[in-house]
Amino acid sequence: MEEINPCGLVTVWPLSKGGRMFPAKEIMTKKVIAVKPDTPIYEAIEMLVKFHISGIPVVDKDKNVVGLISEWDMLRLLSDEKIDKNATVNDFMTADVITFDEESSAVEICEFFRRSNKRRVPIVRNNKLIGIVSRHDILKVILDLRKKL
Numbered sequence: 001m002e003e004i005n006p007c008g009l010v011t012v013w014p015l016s017k018g019g020r021m022f023p024a025k026e027i028m029t030k031k032v033i034a035v036k037p038d039t040p041i042y043e044a045i046e047m048l049v050k051f052h053i054s055g056i057p058v059v060d061k062d063k064n065v066v067g068l069i070s071e072w073d074m075l076r077l078l079s080d081e082k083i084d085k086n087a088t089v090n091d092f093m094t095a096d097v098i099t100f101d102e103e104s105s106a107v108e109i110c111e112f113f114r115r116s117n118k119r120r121v122p123i124v125r126n127n128k129l130i131g132i133v134s135r136h137d138i139l140k141v142i143l144d145l146r147k148k149l
Contacts, residue, residue: 022106022141028123028131034059037066037090041077044069044089057122058093063129065122067093099124100133106141109133 034057035044044056048071055070073092077083084091099122100109109121113135123131 022144023102024100024104024106024109024123024131024133025102027106027137027141028102028133029137030131032057032122032129032132034063034129035069035089036060037088037093039089041074041087041089041092045074045077048074055120057097057129057132058089059129064127065097065099065124065129067095068097068120068122069093070119097122099127101125102130106133106138110138110141113138 033047033051033053035047037058037060047056048054055068057065058067058069060066067089069089069092073094076092077087098112098116098118100112102123102125104123112118112121120132120134122129123133
């Protein structure tokens, strides 16, 4: 079952029962690049290019996750002639974001990736951003498991 926070923006994937193999807190990137909703969109694009990433969590002043901005969200900048040159991340971000908590397992996150077209998920503690897990991180877990066989 999904749990929705009071503002209705962020869905936290439920924890499964049982043990935790490779919890998110052990595989996530902890130094997360994040932006605020009022960040100029072109500044966000520069960050994607500079850091070779394909998406960035959007947080409020208290580090609550309020959205996600990805390359896909920004593609319309090239073809939409009506876009304001002062556009912000808020104008493009996806506000309905799935997050996982730090105790969620790599298996849970992997299952989510397999059912969606998402490439990354923010990891939260009390809805506050503490990390991010990407498909690439899950692939590293798969390789680690293979080495142990």
